[in-house]
Amino acid sequence: MKLQFTLQKEEKQTDARLGLLKYNDKTYETPMFMPVGTNATVKTLSPEEIKDTNSGIILANTYHLWLRPGEDIVAKAGGLHKFMNYDGPILTDSGGFQVFSLANPKDITEEGVKFKSHINGDSLFLTPEKSIAIQNKLDSDIAMSFDECPPASASYEYLKNSIERTIRWAKRGKMAHKNPNQMLFGIIQGGAHEDLREFSAKETVKLDFDGYSIGGVANDHESKEDMYKAFSYSTKYLPKDKLRYAMGIGEPIDLIEGVIRGIDIFDCVSPTRLARHGHALTKYGKINLKNSKYKEDFTPISDCNCYACQNYTKAYIRHLITCNETFGARLLSVHNIYYLNQLMQEIRDAIKNDNLLEFRDKFINDYYGGKYETN
């Protein structure tokens, strides 16, 4: 069944919103963080473990699944849910983000994008229609329009032309979309320029999508202030009854600042990537378990109800990470995803209590010792 979003409440002080997502017999609350399962697997975790971290929607990558195992095999398996044994909602990206990182600027044309496979160097061509056709076959619950992701360094002129093309691509994708159980989102670009975000949002909204994504915000080269501006400049022009998704955002403070600016859902590889590097998220900041001070620390990562904190010590997880044992990355992945979902729960509680700004200040105080700067 198609996901259904209902706006429940707007916070008094900020643009933060509470929402409900209905999905078959399940109900999820927004704002929500979505873990990433690039290759139809959230790295190191089972579907049961993903659920035990209180996750709802998970993300899978269209580009990666197109190459391996191929959308036809996933379709023959009965779609992504059956293929990977996950009965919660799944969102797929358009493939654009990966493709633009592999393409030459001259290979981006009105028709689509030519690029080389990162696996075997094969020449490939991705168009808005093809991206949608792949996502239709993958049978995710939320599909993304194919958009250009220009670099943060792109000029105003380049951005403007790119947005206009992205809107034409969004229209073509919408025409090609054939899966009645799948939501289709439009994507807002425009860097930190208010007029470009306004133009992108208004024109995309005219096409009437099931939800809207904010793109071009996860770029390392932007300042935090630019990221937060991009949130505000986009959500300002989006309809209230539709889901808003900030793509590639997962740093705890950015989740809070995004929610304050009206974002509903977020995704990021960070909790699992940090885990593989031995990092754990805690209320008092990120800790690196490779640090020798944890050698004889027989306490859990933090005061937390996740499987890792309930059963294992820092000393044991440190030992596993030091020995490159997968179970270490697995325990940290469980913890980090659980942490972000717990943070989202606290954010939702703050929206209910209309005290999200106070919550943010307390968070900054605990996490950064009060020393957080946005630019």
Added chain:
Amino acid sequence: MKLQFTLQKEEKQTDARLGLLKYNDKTYETPMFMPVGTNATVKTLSPEEIKDTNSGIILANTYHLWLRPGEDIVAKAGGLHKFMNYDGPILTDSGGFQVFSLANPKDITEEGVKFKSHINGDSLFLTPEKSIAIQNKLDSDIAMSFDECPPASASYEYLKNSIERTIRWAKRGKMAHKNPNQMLFGIIQGGAHEDLREFSAKETVKLDFDGYSIGGVANDHESKEDMYKAFSYSTKYLPKDKLRYAMGIGEPIDLIEGVIRGIDIFDCVSPTRLARHGHALTKYGKINLKNSKYKEDFTPISDCNCYACQNYTKAYIRHLITCNETFGARLLSVHNIYYLNQLMQEIRDAIKNDNLLEFRDKFINDYYGGKYETN
């Protein structure tokens, strides 16, 4: 509490035995296969998953834990069980196997063995007393005497001298042993020479250990026939009321042939190593999931009740392995260990029914298509 072994039954046709192991409030049956958790973790798996594969005793490696995290840290954590959160029985090896593969022959003296750490090249020295002291601190349930593992190519003369020293080392280790809750096993060596195995067994039994290990049987250079002879020549001289352990043995047919020759417990890294290479054990032989014929095979690995076979297809596991996704190795580890434990259950049933030889013939017919040769 110290493990307790009771012999339950001897098969009519062969030297196979059924036994019971009591451990705190748990009871396990032998013959049994033990998965290996080198660094205090069975690669990719949680303790709960290990139990779900119907495993009982697991093995941990003294050499690896001595180097990382160090036996003192494990002791401070409250011993191996608490450190790794496993409440089933744990067996530790002596470290000898790893150490002899790193040492120069000239560095093996009566006192002990000098060798270089495989991690940082540090010069290290392991003695019978040190091996036992480390195992005492790790607080495993079964400890091994420190023995020399001579190469399969060793001369009769070398083997004889080596066995004599191993017996002197066993005596020193037994003197040094200080953990009242830990069984200590003696180790029988002697290659495929009946007189050397007899000498090694008789002299070791005189020292009165809690159980006996058959060493020097997992060597690639021996023929299967030599391996099976080494089993028979050793168990023949061992007391019936003590556990017998064949070290490093995990190929399905070798488990059956070992049980036929009176072995009770086996360990091997094979199920988890095969998993990491994409191989699955089935009744009809080993299959390689990297094979492209499984690309669109939407059936489970086999007709099996393990978590992997109950929830995932060959096509999905193949996809995970192809993408180097850990969850693939994890599913195959679950399956392969479950398979070996299931095989041991069938072996125990055959002993109960006094038809183990018929069981072996049927196994060879199914697994090898009848074409199995022992030499």
